[in-house]
Amino acid sequence: MTLLNPNIPESVRAVAADGTQLRYALMEMAGQMDDIITLGRGDPDLPTPPHIVEAANRAMREGRTGLTPVQGLPQLRGAIAEHMRACNGLPVAAENVMVTTGGQEGLFLAIQALIDPGDEILVPDPRYTSYDDAIRRAGGEMVMVPTDREDAFNLEAEAVEGAITPASKALLIVTPSNPTAGIVTEDRLRAIADVCIRHNLIVIVDEIYGRIVYEPWRHFSIGSLPGMAQRTITLDAFSKAYAMTGWRCGYAAAPENVIDAMARVKAVTTGPVATVSQWAGLAAITGPQDCVGDYLKIYTERRAVLLDGLDRMGFAYGEPRGGLFVWADSSSTGIHAAELSYLLLKEGRVLIFPGTAFGENWREYVRITMLEPIETLKEAVERMLPVLERYRV
């Protein structure tokens, strides 16, 4: 890898070792530039479906905006439990569910409830580095579990087992994965469940992209397997499937004593979720579900366009089976991913994220979202191609 351009701004260099801050530095830089196509942040460009907005409007106009219990509106907890039983096969009741301020807080609360200083938590590599802070604050140690492109970033039970030490307490699974767009398939999850039961590991599984899975693949919840309900904390949110990132409304399902502990932490961390967001979440989960399928169809079409563009750019990739990203191998350019992202932003006016924002070892990868209309994605490809030709080693 050759670092062609030594003039990356200090604002980016200073945070290059911190994946989360690196992403924000690039976003802030993009925010100060004109005419940028943003294929960085995982924020769906599609609107929150009208029936959800209407439900929120009704709640506000009727004055249903007072503080709720910290675990969430009882109606919403019940509806989430019903949804998770019916769609995910999880054996949960309302008492096993709490509402969180987005999926990210769910992870924070789960880690606080579970991890003691010195505990190890197994994390597939690459990873969504925003979770690092929660683990670090609890005094936990991350142990990386490798995944690779040839396997479409699926997770292997053997790799999990190989990373276990006496200090291992939990395994974090994100399926579909951010950033790789891989999914952990049912057969692999069954094998991983066996490993977790044998080694008495807890599974924290983030399924926020679980309803954005491309044919012929299927999402599967590890918490539905025999022997797993009492060792699984399942996290989800309305943010991605219903394009509701700004509402900050997610949820967690777990054994009752975990929900109790998470609620006690939440009471002093952020308090209850904004009430209007909970009414919106209730409308999302109990209302018509056509919107989820409609949005998936849109993402499927965009994915095809983006993959075609990556082929033209000479980027390899594992099959993106779910989620809103493509995790592409940019090694054919010979340019460090951080450098490449900077050049594409500065000269191509396209914001993408370098692989190093998702793990130290991923300097030959980039993450590109499909969260722009098809014509914009095509334009982004046309902007990126000449930059790549100019700098390709």
Add this chain to the structure above:
Amino acid sequence: MKPPQTLSRPLAGRVAGDQPHPPAPSPMLQGGGAQLPPNVIEAAVAALERGETHYTDRPGIPEFRAWVADHLAERFGLRIDPTEVTITCGSTEARFVTMTLLAEAGSAVLCPGDSSRIRGALHILGAEIVDSVQDDVSLLYLSPDVYRETSIELLQRAEDTDWWIVYDLSFAKTAPRFHPAQNEKLASRVVTIDSLSADLAGWRLGWMAGSAAALRLRAGKQAITICTTAVSQWAGLEFLRSRKS
């Protein structure tokens, strides 16, 4: 399969066993919405109708941050840049972030007044609350309700230390013009917390402002909740603007 009741492994020490627990969840409180002026509700509806349903800027919408900076200038004569303001999910999140990032684990937090609102966060951090000066203090927590003479004495003491100072205006029963950051020797170490919890409790709106640690605090908030609920911010901004006018 029956719904699971107990995790197959023990919980973390900070939430399990015979360790003191953070406060119990709040009971349901009614109201807080019915009494809101119609213009606030309509501002929230309008925000949703124009598509304010996505992540906002991580520290909050620029208009809200500017309002906070202007308010602190007007009320206390403070010079705080809007980039040093972060909108939070209620003052609870502001307190949690400031306590757990600025106080040190194993140290003492000096709190001469009501400590009930910081007890849970400091339990999680592993810091002790004390009501008199001792060697291992890392943070001074004050509110306007602490006797002014006591505050002044402690702030004078703070000049010779490296204590962080958190001044919590939320839930204060008094509204003096006094503010610790008016002391220029201390200003870079003072974080101001406030909220709309009294008027818009269910909307979850607070903020933390100022200090040399402002960017670190912003990142700390982002790591927990990314940003504060978009529609709440627009409702809160309208509430504050209309209250002022």
